[in-house]
Amino acid sequence: MRFDAFDAYLCDLDGCLIAENALLPGAAELIALAGDRLRVFSNNSTQTPATLSLRLARLGLDIPAERILLAGAAAVEVLARRPGIRLALYGSAGLRAHARACGLDPAATEPTHVLVTGDRGLTCADLHAIVAHAARGAAVIGANPDASRPGPDGIPIPETGALLAAIRTVLPDIRLSTFGKPSGEFYRYALERTGPGRRVLAIGDTPETDGLGARRMGLPVAIVGPASQRFASLPELIGANPDFGLDRHRADLCAG
Amino acid sequence: MRFDAFDAYLCDLDGCLIAENALLPGAAELIALAGDRLRVFSNNSTQTPATLSLRLARLGLDIPAERILLAGAAAVEVLARRPGIRLALYGSAGLRAHARACGLDPAATEPTHVLVTGDRGLTCADLHAIVAHAARGAAVIGANPDASRPGPDGIPIPETGALLAAIRTVLPDIRLSTFGKPSGEFYRYALERTGPGRRVLAIGDTPETDGLGARRMGLPVAIVGPASQRFASLPELIGANPDFGLDRHRADLCAG
Structure with missing residues (x-):
C-alpha cells in the first residue's frame, strides 16, 4: 500500500509537524498530500483543538479544529x-x-x-x-x-x-x-472520529508512545526523526512511498 | 545520662512540637525543661527562623529565631x-x-x-x-x-x-x-551553632530522617510518636527519664 493511499493519517504534532513555533520540513507537503485525511493526534494537554488550530494557522498550516485530536x-x-x-x-x-x-x-x-x-x-x-x-x-x-x-x-x-x-x-x-498515547482509550477516540473500516496510518516521532500505542491497536505506524531506524524526516517518509501493510506483523516492521 | 542533663536538644518541629497550627502534648513541658538549650531543628523550607518564631509565639511557644534551625x-x-x-x-x-x-x-x-x-x-x-x-x-x-x-x-x-x-x-x-535531615550537612550546621563538646540529644518523629541522620552523626536520638518503638509521645519521653548514652551503640538502641 502506497503512502498516499491511506484514508486517514493520525499524525503527531511536536517533533513531526512543528517544533515549538517552527514548522518542520515536510509538514506543508504532508498536509498538501493528505488534505482532509490528516488528523493532528497529539498528547498535548494545554490547548484545545480551537486554540491549536489558530496557532497552526499562524504558522501557515490550515487544519480545522475538527481534525485536531488532543489528549x-x-x-x-x-x-x-x-x-x-x-x-x-x-x-x-x-x-x-x-x-x-x-x-x-x-x-x-x-x-x-x-x-x-x-x-x-x-x-x-x-x-x-x-x-x-x-x-x-x-x-x-x-x-x-x-x-x-x-x-x-x-x-x-x-x-x-x-x-x-x-x-x-x-x-x-x-x-x-x-489517557494519552500509548493508551488505547485515546486511539479508540481517534478511530471513532475517523469512522469504521478506514485504512489508517499513524505517524509519530516517539517509539514509546506513538509506536507502542499504534502497534497495540494493530495500526501501521511510521516513526520519523532521530528515534527512527527508517525515516530520518517527514519528507523522507513521504518520498519513500514504502509498502505499508495493514497487518500487525507489517506494522511492527514499520515501527522504526 | 538523664533526659534533662543534655546541653542541647535538636528537636524536630512538625509531629513533635506542633501539628500544623496545634501544639502537641508535651511541647510546652519540653520547652520549660530545656529552656535555651532547645533548638527547633526542622526540614521546613518555606519559613525563615524569624517568621517561624512569630508563628510559634502565636501558639504560645517562646523560641527566639536564633534557636530555630530550618533546612x-x-x-x-x-x-x-x-x-x-x-x-x-x-x-x-x-x-x-x-x-x-x-x-x-x-x-x-x-x-x-x-x-x-x-x-x-x-x-x-x-x-x-x-x-x-x-x-x-x-x-x-x-x-x-x-x-x-x-x-x-x-x-x-x-x-x-x-x-x-x-x-x-x-x-x-x-x-x-x-540538604536537610538526614544529610550530615544540616547536622554539622546545627552542631556548629550549638558549640563544640556539647552533649546533644536529637528528638524527632521520623526514623528515616530524624533517626537516620542523628545516628549517622553519632548523636543519641529519641523517636516519639507512632513510628517509635519506645516513646508514644513527648510527655512519655520526658517522663521516662531514660539513660541516654552518648556512644553510637546506645544511640542505635534509642533510635526507636
Missing part, C-alpha cells in the same frame, strides 16, 4: 460521556472552558475523578489539592504519561508525567491511570 | 559562605529575602546552584526553569528529601522531595543532592 481535550470529552462524573480539572483556562462546554463543572467539590495536565500554571498548592482528592478516593487520570516534551532550545519542558511522578512519590499506592 | 534557610546560609556561588532559589518570598540578607541574589542568571524548596507557590513554569538550569550544568540542591509533611487533616502536604521526583523524571541523570 487533554479528548480526556475531558470521554469523561463527559460517563454518567455521574464529578470532575476536578487541573489545567489551562482553555481546557476548563472546554470542560464547561462539554457539560462538566471543572472544579467540582468532592470529585470522583481528577484530571491532571502539564499546564505551566499548576502550583504546589494544586498538587496538594490533587493529593487530597486522591487520598479521599478520587481516581486520578493523567492526560498523558509523557515526562516532558521537546523545547525549542533542546531543553525538555516538563509534562503531565513529571507531575504524576510527584503525586506518586507522596501517595505510592494511588489509583492512577493515563 | 531551607540553613541551606541558603551554607551556600552563601562558598565563594563564587550564583544562586537560583525557588521558594517563598521570605526565603528569597533571607538569601538577599545573606548577600546572595536569589535570581542569578546562569546560576551555578539551584535550590529547590517545597513552597506552595512553585509552578510548572518554575519546574521548567529548574530543568533548564540543570540541563545547562547547574547543581540542583533540594532543601530536604521529604516527599511530604503531615497535614492537619491527615492528608499529606507535598514537599521538596515530590518536586525532586518530578525533576528526576524529566532529567534522570541530573546532579542532585539534598
